[in-house]
Amino acid sequence: MRRITALALAASLACTGAVQALDLKGLSTEVSPCQDFYEFVNGPWVSQAVVPASQSRIGSFEQLRLANEAVLQNALNELVAKPALQTTPGLKLAATYYASGMDQAAIEAKGLSALKPALQRIDALQQREKLPALLVELGRLQVGPIGLGVRADSKDVRRNALYLGNGGLGLPDRDDYFKTDATSAKLLAAYKHYVHRLLEAAGAPAGDEVVAALLAFETRLAEATKPRAELRDPNALYNPFSPEELAKAAPGFDWTSYLKDATMTSQRKGGVDRVIVGQPAFAKRFAELAASTPLEVWRSYLKLRLLDATADRLPKAFASAHFDYREATIKGLQAAPPRAEAVILAIAGRTGSLPLGLSMGEVFVSKAFSPEAQKRASQLVADVKEAMRAHIKALPWMSEPTKLRAQQKLDAMTPKIGAPEKWPDYSGLQLAADDYAGNLLRTAAWSQQRQMNELDKPVDRGRWGMSPHVVNASAGGFNEITFPAGILQPPFFDAKADDAVNYGGIGMVIGHEITHHFDDRGRQFDSVGNLADWWTPADAEAYKERADRVVKLYGGFEPVPGEKINGRLTLGENISDVAGMPIAFDALQMALRRPGAKADKIDGYTPEQRFFLSNAMIWRAKYRTEALVNQLRTDSHSPGKYRVIAPMAQMTAFGKAFACPAGSPMVATDPISVW
Template sequence: MKLKFNCLLLAACLGMSVNVFAVDGPKPAKSRHKTSAPPKKFIDPANMDLSVKPGDDFFEYANGGWLKQNGIPAKETRWGSFHILRQENTDRLIGLLNEVSQTSASQPKGGLKQLVGDLYASGMDSLTIEKNGYAPIKPDLERINRLKTLDNFINELIYERVNGISAPIFRFGVEQDEKNVNKYVISLGQGGTTLPDRDYYLKNDPRSKKAQDALKKLITTLFTLSGSSADEAAKNTAIVYGLEYTWAKAQLSRVAMRDPHVTYNKFLIADFEKQTPHLKWSKILPALNAGGQDSILVGQPSFFRATDSLFAATPIANWRIYLRWNILRGTASYLSSDFANASFAYNSTLTGQKVQTPRVERMSALVDSYLGELLGQLFVEKYFTPAAKQYMVDLVNNLKETLGDRIKRLDWMSPATKEHALKKLNAFTVKIGYPDNWEKYDGMVINRNDYFSNLHAIVKWRYNFNVSRLGKPVDKTRWGMTPPTVNAYYNPTNNEIVFPAGILQFPFFDFKADDAVNYGGIGAVIGHEMTHGFDDQGRQYDADGTLRDWWTKEDADKFKSRADQVVKQYNAFTVLDTLHVNGKLTLGENLADLGGLNIAYEAFSKTKQGQSANTIDGFTPDQRFFLSWAQVWRSSQTPESAAQRILTDPHSPEQFRTNAPVTNINAWYKAFDVKPGDKMYKKPEDRTKIW
């Protein structure tokens, strides 16, 4: 199922487990024999570089000291505020999992602790995994070798998908119909490639060639490890890479797919079948347990037409090779160390990660990803309190009111469009902490002694759950992130903003912090997600989540003109040698950062501290607000990771997420006495104002 929501940080959108907030319990009585610890500095000058003028490089001014003192750990590709929280949370999850796995074997089958504990225990049984080598996938490879015809090949695609084995070539799922949001519909999307973006295949620069060579080496290594001779592995590599290159040419770019109207293509199944005569959807869909439908959504019709032609033109022997590769690629990380090491070597080339993430951390992340609403219950019980949830409720309401006031005051929007915008804002659904209705994973079977079969069982269960939604009412209570996640998101088809429990921790939030710190942290996060409802994508969805235009043409043109200013600003940022930020790819997140910071600052200005001039640790309230924003994005990354993110990440690099929004906010100039001649200075008439 494709991700339809916009989130604060890409990593968690992709299912990574990150850290959470734990409210302090009752304090022990003070001992007269102990000296109390010094109060925490929520804005610590030791983390700053005061030799840098804030108007020259605010990111470096706010974070330079910390960056000099903290390198990137060998097991990481990026390191900063988000990643530290993620590590702390991983440690908490490991503690929970170690505890529950010790008794899970004696727990009732199918219960929370049995499922979570036994999945974790099976993944930690590295001796058995090592002993098995690639035996778990031999039946799949042998079955594939028996395929004789194109129909056999298509039937194999169906078999693998419904049995939790693989999902080759194209995305298939069930999701809300964006123009009929109370109904689920079958959805198809492009795929077929291994490298993170189609441009890796289509470009010939040294960085792209290095990635291509890494992929070819991985293909060759995995075929060799599974029994192919050197000559056969080399031949197979050429065939596989050739097919993936063809699919890369057929794919739409990430920028093109930012337009929801481009990817909304609804067909009667009979009509779409005429465009793909070798893919007989009227027969395929019932075999996929998705029958009884008359229509289908196709994200990229041209990709499927190209794929259909490729099916007809490619010998069955080549399809056998491709399917074997797909099995190897999808399972290498879960097999013995020679396979897992080959997969890591490939990823290391693309990301710059030096050493493999410890197994215990990989398994905690896997359980959080696969059984997140079971593990999440254990997590919330121990680390999240009603007081934290109530704080978020109050803060969301405050910022929601502030955004409403700002919309009413817009000088570029007509009353008619304002009315619709306010209706949409007032219709926001707000989810905080964890789901009201936990998923129980009924029917899930986890075997403590069979890690690989467990993975198949979970994927199969999730697939069957997904297709079982066809014909049922849309369940808008479901979440797209697990409770421990340090992130937040906006889902346009539900018109909802969602804040998992994990986001409520310093530097985002602390009960003991002053308002400037909390508004510059979690306040800006809340404003960020609210603004996603009105960014270049979100603004195209109505109050009920329907993809429907509610703008006057004149207002839409004014919005686009302002958004183009943001694109231009970010396009000018150089990330690495000749690589620049892609202002169009990152537009939605950049607009959300700008809007979120503006909303949070205005809300902060209404507080007692925001209306005072009292300093803390030498910083004024406004300075602390903007410094809090900057320390949220404190981060460094490997050059390889930076290059990959330019192609794949809709978020700008952290230094620009810090610096670019503040240059458009007058209060920042006043707070730090930024003047003409400073490197970040923008003339008042050049400062972009949208929401």
Template sequence: MRKSVLVTSLLATVTLAGVGFAQSGAPSATTARPAAAQPTSLGPTSTPGKPQLGDFGVDLTAMDRTVAPGDDFYRYVNGQWMARTEIPADRSSWGGFGILRDLSDQRTRALIEDVARQPNAPGTVGEKVGVAYASFMDEAAIEAKGTAPLKPYLARIDAIATPADLATAFATATRRGIDVPIGAGVQQDLKNNTVYTVYTGQGGLGLPDRDYYLADTPKFVEVRTKYVPHIANMLRLAGRPGPDGAARRIFELEKQIAQVHWTQVENRQIDKIYNPVPTGELAKRMPGFDWATMLSASRIPSLPQVIVAQPSAMTGIARILGATPMSTLKEYLAYHTIENAAPMLPRAFVDENFAFYGTTLSGTPQLRDRWKRGVSVVNGSMGEAVGELYVQRYFTPDAKAKADALVKNLVRAMDARLSKLEWMAPETRVKARAKLAAFTPKIGYPEKFRDYTALRVVPGDVLGNAERAANFEYDRQLAKVGKPVDRSEWFMTPQTVNAYANPLLNEIVFPAAILQPPFFDPNADPAVNYGGIGAVIGHEITHHFDDQGRKFDPQGNVAEWWTPQDVARFKTYTDRVVAQYAAYEPIPGGKVNGELTLGENIADLAGTTIAYDAYKLSLNGRRAPVIDGFTGDQRFFLGFGQVWQTKAREAAIRQQLTTDPHTPGAFRAYAVRNLDAWYDAFKVKPGQTYYLTPAQRIKVW
């Protein structure tokens, strides 16, 4: 089942700023919408676009040397790869991240099947992992049960009669991972990060963003015209009465909710989403909804206040709910319950779900193999249990040690930049360096793995297992309230191909699965590693100083610790970043939203800069050797450019441009045009397409 937007996404763009290699695409088995048994390598016969890495870690066959680096650096580095690579039919995009994610899935499958074959005592993690996977893989049993597992959930919705019943149903849906218009969840307090508190925020849309309901662009209009029949089809499959009329009413309700939602850009403003409201005043300030019953049914501990992320949106949503007929609200809840459960139901539900969320929204023509969706089920419910096995088999102590050394050099390089930053006031520089010195790098895997003793997994009960996994995670979050903050917690599993910065904990985190080629190879040329994983590390470090990360003080709390002059001078740089990226047009008529992607673009620009500095530090004054005709600086930039190998379907790019704070991959490679060293390395000259004069080059840090 899909996890609640409230719990997983409310603060994601500001408190868990990832390197972003988020891909829109076909829904996994655990999501109703967006988001070889024992492989050991990226074999050329099974992996489209596989890198043919040379002796020093760069795929020379990917390059198109007929293109001048200054005219199109991305094509120079990746042109032949683009020409020969086809996006797999079950993906909306493909590239280095996709290749590694595919490898991680294959490895995880092997681990799961190995565990399942072993004799496991009842109740052990091994037994639970095996049962969860085997139950999902038994498609014949799922078909035989039909809609029977779904009926108790729908019967409870049919029994709703009062506003209090509705509030209880919303709380239950949130616990089960269903996105509803109003719910509550637990997170660290943004202004007192030593405690956990309760947040509520906007939700309830079936399409990826408010623009899909409101924008008049032809593609969004087309999506809307297909969404209503999709709703009707899902209701019809579940045997619901009057599906066509219900679908129209559900869409109109969602459209009303979309009209009051904050935009993606507004949601990025960390200081604007912190709005404490006394618990007893929620109903007065946001009338039309039974807040007290929702909080009680959510099992939220009694706290003096709740943090409201988008006050105007929540006021509007409560008003809309209060004015909507109960019959329509029940239809809405029924549809979202069916949609959320679809990946666990018979094939007709799976196919209808995929046809809209996979194909219409992301352009993906083919559903992922069932075993891949089964891996997602296990990763979603017991990810750290699998992760513990993953690092034992695939992450060596040598790789961890070399990654640790890279991080230390990157921190040194950032500190050197901060120490002589001319535009920042001296007193602010002292605090910035103190913040950097307090960083906690987490490499590979957590110090302690999660305990799954309380999670019950039942053979053959696929939908019930998904519900219990969602409840287990929800209860785990609730149990934090009143306890000291667990600074050792990870928010990604070791087998996740990504990385993130969490300013509340003042940490940067790199799971084991991203610490491999093309990002990192313990045996590769250091220049390539610094250009690859070094830039990723630099990206995460500088997230703590981007336009939102800089709002967290050295202790990790949201506070204004810069002088007004610092803020004004910083804005002159960020305005230039917005303008530079807003000029990029990945698809006809679809430009990058410079405001939405600002934090990620700052992190790319500064991260690449400090990665280059760290590479130079690693040489200890020595001259880098020339390898295969490439200097050390050239190899650094080649390593960086090949990180961004990406092909994506137009629908996926459109969704990314609308909802994702990351610029599409190919355009992230152009960060190099702001580095003087790139011009020197490739003799980039005036008149070439991506040439910037020294005055035009943006140097934030």
């Protein structure tokens, strides 16, 4: 069989504009559907697929992402070549930013000039009382161990609030500072080398003593950082303080002046009455270090964080160091991705949530958007919501008052499909076509100022947080669900395909996102998106019992020897799969009962079988081992295989569809049902 590569498929997609939604030619003849459905559907594909040197994995998501980025690349090249086509602020900024990233000669010529003002301010830190002002300046560039952001108040989503977050760690996970296994030792050694290379390339002290002091400093921060699984508790992350209260809880740092200066813009005088702190223990540790850590360590640390944040936009000495650590060591990449692909990703981010992410979506939609897909997706959302309504009504363990509140939340849920009705105007943002690193800092500063100007003002619920070009979907904080144009394509959605294929593909994605608002975290928010308890104590306890079974189920899977799925970290995603799949399946049954609907076999498979085949195909993937290990350690998503076999094994409909006998691996002896 011909070897499959992501680049070859991307080129094919770019030429044809579509792929077959349900490819049945590659099903296994050696593995039974009742033994391992993922292997039955995807095993032959996985055995033949080759992960390109510049990718960490290959699969349905990656193939469509590359196809979308090929559309973007062609459109951006055209915009750069023909400035007259840059008819909106978003298109103009996208073209300028992209051109700056593609001009590698200009990047080399610029050197560290974009960072020079910030580096000089760091070098000027000679008095401890100047640290808050320096962190304000670096915070505007989104650099440092703490940072301020403005978003909807979790307990009153009508208005924006100020949040204090934390970060500033260079290893992939806070646990890596304390683990002693082979993977952690490899990561630590690579990180030390990375630190040395960045500082040395910048002409800063980079000896072993400097690196050791920086690692000791970061370890102190890591000690006070919550493990990832604990970040799933929204109430634990909601800790309002006045500046005076924060100063008492975290002494050693001038919080009052920091908060006043950081929130000051040309439109507001600065200062707040209240800041919501995500991790008070971290704030306390940070303040201790602000008061006690030698200033030379602070200077080295802040230089490191600035260089790390910008390294992939800097000359080769920095970019190569960044790739060797963040891509080769952590993810296993053997070569850098094509330049255009890397630049598009750097501008928009994986989900298009970076400051100019929506500009990429605007470019994409101008070339590739299907109103028919938007219309069909709207019908799918309606069907899946109706199926969810029936599931809630039939729950044997939930009381009527809680069911009523759940139904009200479902009714209030708002879908965002395809693309925004209005694009941002990016007022005040100016970029330069020959200053890639400078553009990163300009967009960061612009975004930070925009956020501060929105502090205490009403929330814009129409704003999109995910760009339309992205192959993904999301469940947002306002009891909303988002399905970008980028995912409304084969193999997830095909306007020409039968209902079974679409309900098993994008229908399951819809069920998954709806369920996120009822998963272990989402269930704690009400119908308008406020963090508020609407459960009776008995119902909450019954839910937790079912959730704990999901934790145990997934925690038993070991995709890589010695690396099991973290059932607690991945709980929200796993609940949304275990509950979302049967909801989407029931939505298909509703569609098949409509007048004129056809339930005939196609290619020898019933609609029910095609539903499961379609779902398994969207999760096909082949990983580099390093990338898979990193996902298991740091990501809230289970690997694709387990997003197929675990939910399907809980469904009696699956066993019935494929006539699986009791005791088969794909038939759970005591099925888990959450919703």
